[in-house]
Amino acid sequence: xxxxxxxxxxxxxxxxxxxxxxxxxxxxxxxxxxxxxxxxxxxxxxxxxxxxxxxxxxxxxxxxxxxxxxxxxxxxxxxxxxxxxxxxxxxxxxxxxxxxxxxxxxxxxxxxxxxxxxxxxxxxxxxxxxxxxxxxxxxxxxxxxxxxxxxxxxxxxxxxxxxxxxxxxxxxxxxxxxxxxxxxxxxxxxxxxxxxxxxxxxxxxxxxxxxxxxxxxxxxxxxxxxxxxxxxxxxxxxxxxxxxxxxxxxxxxxxxxxxxxxxxxxxxxxxxxxxxxxxxxxxxxxxxxxxxxxxxxxxxxxxxxxxxxxxxxxxxxxxxxxxxxxxxxxxxxxxxxxxxxxxxxxxxxxxxxxxxxxxxxxxxxxxxxxxxxxxxxxxxx
Numbered sequence: 001x002x003x004x005x006x007x008x009x010x011x012x013x014x015x016x017x018x019x020x021x022x023x024x025x026x027x028x029x030x031x032x033x034x035x036x037x038x039x040x041x042x043x044x045x046x047x048x049x050x051x052x053x054x055x056x057x058x059x060x061x062x063x064x065x066x067x068x069x070x071x072x073x074x075x076x077x078x079x080x081x082x083x084x085x086x087x088x089x090x091x092x093x094x095x096x097x098x099x100x101x102x103x104x105x106x107x108x109x110x111x112x113x114x115x116x117x118x119x120x121x122x123x124x125x126x127x128x129x130x131x132x133x134x135x136x137x138x139x140x141x142x143x144x145x146x147x148x149x150x151x152x153x154x155x156x157x158x159x160x161x162x163x164x165x166x167x168x169x170x171x172x173x174x175x176x177x178x179x180x181x182x183x184x185x186x187x188x189x190x191x192x193x194x195x196x197x198x199x200x201x202x203x204x205x206x207x208x209x210x211x212x213x214x215x216x217x218x219x220x221x222x223x224x225x226x227x228x229x230x231x232x233x234x235x236x237x238x239x240x241x242x243x244x245x246x247x248x249x250x251x252x253x254x255x256x257x258x259x260x261x262x263x264x265x266x267x268x269x270x271x272x273x274x275x276x277x278x279x280x281x282x283x284x285x286x287x288x289x290x291x292x293x294x295x296x297x298x299x300x301x302x303x304x305x306x307x308x309x310x311x312x313x314x315x316x317x318x319x320x321x322x323x324x325x326x327x328x329x330x331x332x333x334x335x336x337x338x339x340x341x342x343x344x345x346x347x348x349x350x351x352x353x354x355x356x357x358x359x360x361x362x363x364x365x366x367x368x369x370x371x372x373x374x375x376x377x378x379x380x381x
Contacts (some may be wrong), residue, residue: 041138041139098324126158225357243276
């Protein structure tokens with residue numbers, strides 16, 4: 001390892017403590033951002049081929065949800081600095097103003113149409129490590145007033161890189177270890193539909209018996225290498241990974257909106273039609289005090305709720321006619337925006353009707369609501 005610059009050694013202490021508290025990594029990222037006078041810094045894991053994210057933490061300014069969504073869908077593939085970082089060798093640091101293709105970088109749509117309007121003028125970062133198609137990346141950026149990066153700063157980043165890698169590798173091991181202490185699988189078996197729980201790195205740590213069976217019944221949705229839920233269609237899989245990352249970010253209290261589109265899979269050959277839903281998960285282990293951060297992924301097939309009758313829902317839970325209709329549509333996997341469009345209502349009205357339905361059915365989420373309906377006799381009539 002290169003010797004860490006004397007001004008930067010305090011960051012090593014923060015890295016040692018990063019995995020010892022819930023906000024340990026946030027403290028490190030905040031300190032790094034202030035110390036090196038960068039606008040924001042991001043630690044994430046993403047697929048080198050599809051650019052789908054699997055994990056992300058950050059500090060500092062972040063584009064609003066709409067801008068981030070536009071970047072992921074329209075501009076990521078022309079962000080040449082970011083792509084060089086994502087696909088680079090371990091601990092090879094890049095800076096947009098120090099790269100040979102600087103002219104190409106500054107003329108690309110990602111720079112002229114997205115980065116500059118969002119006050120991002122310079123980008124620096126590296127791949128900390130890669131495993132298969134996935135890379136763990138640390139990247140930061142500056143605005144025009146903060147100025148470009150210097151060769152000396154890249155040398156300091158290079159010296160810190162191996163220490164950041166070791167700390168995040170430890171974090172991954174700790175996340176995997178928690179599955180032995182949390183009694184999540186028994187909880188999942190109470191749900192009447194296929195459900196799996198993933199940790200903050202998108203790794204499956206538990207799934208119920210229905211999910212075991214569901215994964216065996218079709219080939220388009222699989223558990224890759226026993227760790228990651230994956231869709232065979234590359235575009236759909238990218239959306240899946242984005243949705244999981246978005247739910248995990250929500251569990252951390254961060255706003256991250258990659259996509260609002262529901263994921264529906266139609267496979268005529270296998271007669272396999274289903275929708276995927278997601279719910280953030282934050283749970284404290286009462287014995288150890290550890291806080292688990294992750295998400296639940298669940299599958300809903302059309303036949304699961306095909307026999308649910310709108311009138312029976314209304315009568316059983318004392319819902320209004322409008323609420324029972326919204327419940328039926330919401331449980332089928334439609335988003336609030338789609339329901340609003342179908343019913344010619346505002347999104348706020350639909351959201352209020354869903355919240356009222358939660359209260360009347362004594363549920364707290366779409367997952368709980370669907371599971372409740374799936375357990376009713378009318379769902380199997």
